[in-house]
Amino acid sequence: xxxxxxxxxxxxxxxxxxxxxxxxxxxxxxxxxxxxxxxxxxxxxxxxxxxxxxxxxxxxxxxxxxxxxxxxxxxxxxxxxxxxxxxxxxxxxxxxxxxxxxxxxxxxxxxxxxxxxxxxxxxxxxxxxxxxxxxxxxxxxxxxxxxxxxxxxxxxxxxxxxxxxxxxxxxxxxxxxxxxxxxxxxxxxxxxxxxxxxxxxxxxxxxxxxxxxxxxxxxxxxxxxxxxxxxxxxxxxxxxxxxxxxxxx
Amino acid sequence: xxxxxxxxxxxxxxxxxxxxxxxxxxxxxxxxxxxxxxxxxxxxxxxxxxxxxxxxxxxxxxxxxxxxxxxxxxxxxxxxxxxxxxxxxxxxxxxxxxxxxxxxxxxxxxxxxxxxxxxxxxxxxxxxxxxxxxxxxxxxxxxxxxxxxxxxxxxxxxxxxxxxxxxxxxxxxxxxxxxxxxxxxxxxxxxxxxxxxxxxxxxxxxxxxxxxxxxxxxxxxxxxxxxxxxxxx
Numbered sequence: 231x232x233x234x235x236x237x238x239x240x241x242x243x244x245x246x247x248x249x250x251x252x253x254x255x256x257x258x259x260x261x262x263x264x265x266x267x268x269x270x271x272x273x274x275x276x277x278x279x280x281x282x283x284x285x286x287x288x289x290x291x292x293x294x295x296x297x298x299x300x301x302x303x304x305x306x307x308x309x310x311x312x313x314x315x316x317x318x319x320x321x322x323x324x325x326x327x328x329x330x331x332x333x334x335x336x337x338x339x340x341x342x343x344x345x346x347x348x349x350x351x352x353x354x355x356x357x358x359x360x361x362x363x364x365x366x367x368x369x370x371x372x373x374x375x376x377x378x379x380x381x382x383x384x385x386x387x388x389x390x391x392x393x394x395x396x397x398x399x400x401x402x403x404x405x406x407x408x409x410x411x412x413x414x415x416x417x418x419x420x421x422x423x424x425x426x427x428x429x430x431x432x433x434x435x436x437x438x439x440x441x442x443x444x445x446x447x448x449x450x451x452x453x454x455x456x457x458x459x460x461x462x463x464x465x466x467x468x469x470x471x472x473x474x475x476x477x478x479x
Numbered sequence: 480x481x482x483x484x485x486x487x488x489x490x491x492x493x494x495x496x497x498x499x500x501x502x503x504x505x506x507x508x509x510x511x512x513x514x515x516x517x518x519x520x521x522x523x524x525x526x527x528x529x530x531x532x533x534x535x536x537x538x539x540x541x542x543x544x545x546x547x548x549x550x551x552x553x554x555x556x557x558x559x560x561x562x563x564x565x566x567x568x569x570x571x572x573x574x575x576x577x578x579x580x581x582x583x584x585x586x587x588x589x590x591x592x593x594x595x596x597x598x599x600x601x602x603x604x605x606x607x608x609x610x611x612x613x614x615x616x617x618x619x620x621x622x623x624x625x626x627x628x629x630x631x632x633x634x635x636x637x638x639x640x641x642x643x644x645x646x647x648x649x650x651x652x653x654x655x656x657x658x659x660x661x662x663x664x665x666x667x668x669x670x671x672x673x674x675x676x677x678x679x680x681x682x683x684x685x686x687x688x689x690x691x692x693x694x695x696x697x698x699x700x701x702x703x704x705x706x707x708x709x710x711x712x
């Protein structure tokens with residue numbers, strides 16, 4: 231059983247598997263997002279403090295969760311690649327990074343749009359906002375380092391080291407920013423909302439989070455297929471796949 | 480990870496001071512490089528009042544942050560040279576294949592980097608603090624925070640310098656890689672001075688800075704060794 235799974239560590243074996251999985255994850259992402267948005271707009275009640283503006287959390291919170299989770303997933307793939315020297319691991323880390331950066335940006339952007347009506351400012355130096363911004367910088371650094379090294383094998387290993395150093399630092403950065411924020415007392419607003427959240431709100435948020443998860447898998451697999459083709463373009467099996475595609479078309 | 484080496488603790492104890500002395504001697508032959516970083520630090524810190532105005536209360540509140548950010552920028556500016564010369568003339572490759580553990584060599588290079596950039600910056604900082612009208616107590620805390628915090632810049636910076644070794648556009652990329660990792664140093668370093676200004680004991684900040692130094696002395700050299708092996712593969 232395990233040896234069957236390990237077979238997919240080879241890019242050649244993983245390429246068709248990813249191709250088969252992408253439609254499933256895409257459809258799941260679409261259905262879950264539709265259900266989540268329906269709950270978000272028609273079922274979830276209006277918040278008695280924030281009015282309708284709170285509804286942005288259905289985008290904002292899943293995006294923020296995914297941004298942090300994807301960094302950890304990326305670091306796991308990177309560590310695996312560094313330890314076992316598997317080619318696919320580095321490709322997966324490269325494929326996940328842009329999606330993670332995108333979710334980080336969405337979390338920041340939707341947070342700004344929510345902050346304007348609620349706090350009266352697009353940006354406050356809240357601990358969570360600031361550490362999310364630093365996370366965006368970490369993603370951008372990872373992408374930039376990979377882009378700057380032409381040799382893919384070297385780029386994968388250098389990126390892996392950076393991702394591992396980053397993942398150790400993320401909790402320290404988060405903690406330090408929180409410490410800094412309590413000292414400065416600049417913006418005395420807190421993101422903590424009322425303790426009891428309506429069940430419909432929670433359901434909508436979870437549905438959207440699952441949709442974001444499925445979307446991440448679909449895009450990461452899509453991207454990793456492109457990376458595999460690009461890196462293995464001289465391999466025999468790629469030429470055969472191409473011929474099959476042309477025959478099918 | 481450094482390969483298990485046959486040489487014992489004696490060899491380690493010999494290698495470390497040997498590399499530090501070599502780095503210092505090389506730097507003393509090119510004093511300009513060392514002085515430029517120090518001058519850059521002073522210039523950046525002196526530009527802020529020109530930009531924000533000479534209001535003493537405002538300057539006093541900003542002083543710690545300005546000094547620390549200037550120190551971070553000066554460190555980023557000096558880091559590319561940490562391995563570049565040895566990489567260019569092949570010395571680094573010899574260091575990698577030598578029986579001495581690479582991690583000791585990297586630690587020694589980081590220590591020399593700190594002696595040549597971090598220490599002079601820390602010693603110059605009280606002067607800038609005076610320009611910003613910091614009281615004597617805060618000046619001492621500023622010096623202390625820089626003495627504890629700047630080694631972190633050399634240790635984590637060594638990893639960044641090794642990762643960007645021989646990479647095009649290395650300088651700006653190095654800044655992008657290491658500056659986010661320096662956030663805790665900036666927060667605790669500047670926070671120590673700010674808290675002493677408002678009458679809070681800064682020892683909590685300084686302890687956390689020391690803890691971060693301990694963590695980075697584990698992560699930094701490990702990551703730098705791994706990155707050097709990748710760069711010279």
